[in-house]
Amino acid sequence: MARVMLVEDDDGLREALRLALVGLGHEVAVAADGPAGLAALAAPSAPAAECVVLDVMLPGIDGFEVCREVRRLGRLPIIMLTARSEPIDIVAGLECGADDYVAKPVEPRVLDARIKAVLRRAVPVERENGADGxxxxxxxxxxxxxxxxxxxxxxxxxxxxxxxxxxxxxxxxxxxxxxxxxxxxxxxxxxxxxxxxxxxxxxxxxxxxxxxxxxxxxxxxxxxxxxxxxxx
CATH class of the missing domain: 1.10.10.10 (Winged helix-like DNA-binding domain superfamily/Winged helix DNA-binding domain)
Known part of the structure; x- marks a missing residue:
């Protein structure tokens, strides 16, 4: 399965999602706000995350800015969690560099399926076109x-x-x-x-x-x- 960094400020939801994802076979590290999430991702002693699950509404630094910072660091897959249903808010997250989003309330098996999908996309299938590719x-x-x-x-x-x-x-x-x-x-x-x-x-x-x-x-x-x- 995957090493997931979950950044969510709601204590109850964060723990519920952590337990659910662990039960589905994932290894989950958690953070309660944007700065803590970025610090955890940058920590040299921690196992490298393979996917970030990131709430939009975070204290300190909101999810959009965290997403931009993670994207500046590389291609780590990002899934946004959003309670907002307006198209402009969803698109804003995607335009910050997120790969996908899941609307709240979150169904753990839906989130699990999205995590697996972004991980598959992280290893693109080779396509040959020219003689040298x-x-x-x-x-x-x-x-x-x-x-x-x-x-x-x-x-x-x-x-x-x-x-x-x-x-x-x-x-x-x-x-x-x-x-x-x-x-x-x-x-x-x-x-x-x-x-x-x-x-x-x-x-x-x-x-x-x-x-x-x-x-x-x-x-x-x-x-x-x-x-x-x-x-x-």
């Missing part, structure tokens, strides 16, 4: 063997989910991929998921690969359907 998208080069992306020769830092999304587009150039298809293939959802996750991840991917994200030339929106990769 590289695909050139104008100034953007995708190496499907080394799992690296560059733009103009400079490295582009992608989260595991963003990388899998880009690989899905690269594998299917010119094809319209619906949001549900992308949820199934990239997020590993075997059910109707929330398409806002797809839209937010595409937004972040465009911000990192397009010269003008507001006028994308690589990842086109097919209104009312999904997205399509247009080769230069």
């Amino acid at each position: 590289t695909v050139d998208l104008g100034p953007v080069r995708v190496d499907t063997r080394a799992m690296t992306v560059t733009k103009g020769g400079a490295p582009v830092e992608l989260t595991p989910t963003e990388l899998r999304l880009l690989l899905e587009f690269v594998t299917n150039p010119g094809q319209v991929l619906t949001r549900q298809v992308l949820l199934d293939r990239v997020w590993d959802y075997g059910y109707l998921g929330d398409s806002r996750i797809v839209d937010a991840c595409v937004w972040r991917l465009r911000a990192k690969t397009e010269d003008d994200p507001a006028r994308p030339r690589l990842i086109a929106t097919v209104r009312g359907v999904g997205y399509r990769l247009d080769l230069p």
Whole structure:
């Protein structure tokens, strides 16, 4: 299973989730606020976390800022816990770099399934396109063997989910991929998921690969359907 860092300020919920996740086979470390969570993640003596489960509403430093800081440190998968149902709050978490979110009240088995899914996404499946495994998208080069992306020769830092999304587009150039298809293939959802996750991840991917994200030339929106990769 996984080594999970759970950052949640509600004492009762934190302990209930810890016990439930341990019962499902995970190793769980906990923190009650943002600074404590970041300190625990940075502690050299602690076993490295494989996934962070992070509440949005935290004292000290809120979950959005903690998410940004964790994302600056690398590709560690992040799942946000949110009591907010407004689309703008959910998308805000995803745009901070989260890989997924779970709405409160939290069902432990749903959270367990999401943890397993983000861990699978953290090890992208190799896709070969060119003879050397590289695909050139104008100034953007995708190496499907080394799992690296560059733009103009400079490295582009992608989260595991963003990388899998880009690989899905690269594998299917010119094809319209619906949001549900992308949820199934990239997020590993075997059910109707929330398409806002797809839209937010595409937004972040465009911000990192397009010269003008507001006028994308690589990842086109097919209104009312999904997205399509247009080769230069």
